[in-house]
Amino acid sequence: MKRQGRSFSTDFKHEAACLVVDQGYAIPEASRSIGAGETAFRRRIQQLKLERGGGTPVSKALTVEQKRIQELEARVNRLEREKAILKKATALLMSDEMNRTF
Numbered sequence: 001m002k003r004q005g006r007s008f009s010t011d012f013k014h015e016a017a018c019l020v021v022d023q024g025y026a027i028p029e030a031s032r033s034i035g036a037g038e039t040a041f042r043r044r045i046q047q048l049k050l051e052r053g054g055g056t057p058v059s060k061a062l063t064v065e066q067k068r069i070q071e072l073e074a075r076v077n078r079l080e081r082e083k084a085i086l087k088k089a090t091a092l093l094m095s096d097e098m099n100r101t102f
Contacts, residue, residue: 008036014062016041017048 008016016034019025020041031041047057051066061067 006035010060010062010067013044014048017044017062020045021048021052 012034016030016036019030020027027042027045028038031038034041044062047059048062051057051061051063056069056073057066061070
């Protein structure tokens with residue numbers, strides 16, 4: 001029978017990783033106490049260290065600052081796509097207007 005995976009909130013993952021990084025808990029002990037797999041727990045700890053060092057994670061951010069950066073990056077991407085669509089639409093309308101004048 002396949003084991004059902006548990007899902008933890010981002011805030012919970014952040015707090016759990018802080019136990020090891022800030023308070024010096026041992027990784028095996030901390031992972032057992034919260035009921036998470038040790039491998040996944042190690043990834044969260046590495047991610048927290050990366051984020052605190054200024055790196056932007058690929059997955060969902062743990063720190064407030066990195067969450068804000070990811071939100072802003074998503075907004076910039078959306079605005080750039082909208083701008084590209086408007087450029088194409090303008091070019092299409094201009095070419096249509098040019099065809100009417102001849």
